[in-house]
Amino acid sequence: MSLIRWNQTRDLDRWPSDFFGIQREINRVFDNFIHGGVQADENFAASYWTPAVDIVEQENEYLVKMELPGVSKEDVKISLESNILTIKGEKKQEKEEKSKNMHRIERSYGSFQRSFTLPTTVKSDKIDAVFKDGVLSILLPKLEESKPKQIEVKVK
Amino acid sequence: MDTNNHGDLIRRPSSALAKRPEPLEPPMTPVADIYETADAFVIKLDMPGAEKESISVTIEPGMLAVKGKAESHKLINGQLVFSEIGRRIYERRFNLGEGVDGSKVEAQFENGVLGITIPKADILKAREINIK
Numbered sequence: 001m002s003l004i005r006w007n008q009t010r011d012l013d014r015w016p017s018d019f020f021g022i023q024r025e026i027n028r029v030f031d032n033f034i035h036g037g038v039q040a041d042e043n044f045a046a047s048y049w050t051p052a053v054d055i056v057e058q059e060n061e062y063l064v065k066m067e068l069p070g071v072s073k074e075d076v077k078i079s080l081e082s083n084i085l086t087i088k089g090e091k092k093q094e095k096e097e098k099s100k101n102m103h104r105i106e107r108s109y110g111s112f113q114r115s116f117t118l119p120t121t122v123k124s125d126k127i128d129a130v131f132k133d134g135v136l137s138i139l140l141p142k143l144e145e146s147k148p149k150q151i152e153v154k155v156k
Numbered sequence: 157m158d159t160n161n162h163g164d165l166i167r168r169p170s171s172a173l174a175k176r177p178e179p180l181e182p183p184m185t186p187v188a189d190i191y192e193t194a195d196a197f198v199i200k201l202d203m204p205g206a207e208k209e210s211i212s213v214t215i216e217p218g219m220l221a222v223k224g225k226a227e228s229h230k231l232i233n234g235q236l237v238f239s240e241i242g243r244r245i246y247e248r249r250f251n252l253g254e255g256v257d258g259s260k261v262e263a264q265f266e267n268g269v270l271g272i273t274i275p276k277a278d279i280l281k282a283r284e285i286n287i288k
Contacts, residue, residue: 054241058234067204067241069268106187107202116238134204134268135226 049091049108055116062118062140069134070107076131078138080124085140088113183247186222186270195281197256197274203246204268211265213272215258220250222270255280 056063066087068076076089090111122140129138186201203211205226214221226244252258257275264271 052240053238054236055238056232056234057237058232063232063234065205065241067268069202069204070200071267101192102189103192103197104188104190107189107200108187119237133206133208133265134202 049110049112050114051112053114053116061142062122064116064138064140066114066136066138067134068131068136071134073131076136078127078129080122080127080140083118083121084115085118085138086113086115087136087138183223183245185248186224186246188248188250195276197276199250199272199274201246201248201270201272202268203265203270205241205244206246206265206268206270208265211263211270213261213263213270215252215261218252220252220258220261220272220274222246222248222250222272224270 052067054065056065064085064087068089068091071089071091075092076087079086088111091109093109118140121143123143126141127138129136131137186203188202189200191198199220201222203224203226206224207227210227211224212222214223224246226246252274255277257277260275262273
């Protein structure tokens with residue numbers, strides 16, 4: 001069963017103009033249910049906030065993008081066990097912010113953890129990650145045998 | 157009227173439809189923290205993936221407007237198998253009170269976070285009063 005998690009950034013004063021966003025969310029849940037594909041294994045108890053993720057399947061690799069604004073790269077850990085990719089870390093509130101007179105706090109702080117089951121095996125020793133403008137991009141190259149192959153069929 | 161002309165008339169509305177731009181996704185409101193220091197108000201907005209060149213901070217009378225776009229996904233060729241991020245157009249407005257100095261606003265973008273510092277006007281600054 002899929003649980004739909006609450007997306008703070010998306011839900012913030014967006015209704016009703018984000019009606020299509022809700023529609024997309026429903027489609028996404030159904031797509032995941034029907035086609036299998038990439039599954040998110042949520043660990044609700046361990047997560048204080050859930051960063052948004054996109055996963056793109058390219059010809060030779062998977063690209064996983066996670067939105068982590070304000071998180072330093074030292075605080076992020078990526079691991080791959082069999083074909084389960086886990087990204088975890090912590091978003092720390094800056095010291096100067098903590099001591100100040102806060103008027104509004106909407107941004108999320110604390111630990112996060114998300115795991116994804118990738119549908120095919122990847123080269124675990126060739127994983128590359130880049131952190132730019134608050135977006136973590138992880139490139140997971142596919143194993144040769146899992147790449148799509150073209151088979152020629154001779155018609156007699 | 158010959159048949160060619162007729163065909164053109166029929167085709168025209170459909171080609172006009174085909175050229176219609178993609179429906180615009182509504183902009184999203186970036187989440188913000190606002191805090192106060194001794195001499196300024198600071199706004200921190202989460203705008204992950206926004207291109208620095210696309211970000212604008214505009215000061216109007218009594219108003220501060222922030223805009224930005226994250227469109228790096230356009231460069232990616234592939235099939236989206238899991239999607240929560242999508243296209244992001246960031247837009248948010250803040251009301252500015254009279255106690256701020258709109259002429260000296262500073263902004264910087266780092267790690268996907270836009271920080272805006274709005275200095276307080278002199279009337280709002282804490283002052284020490286000399287005792288004679």
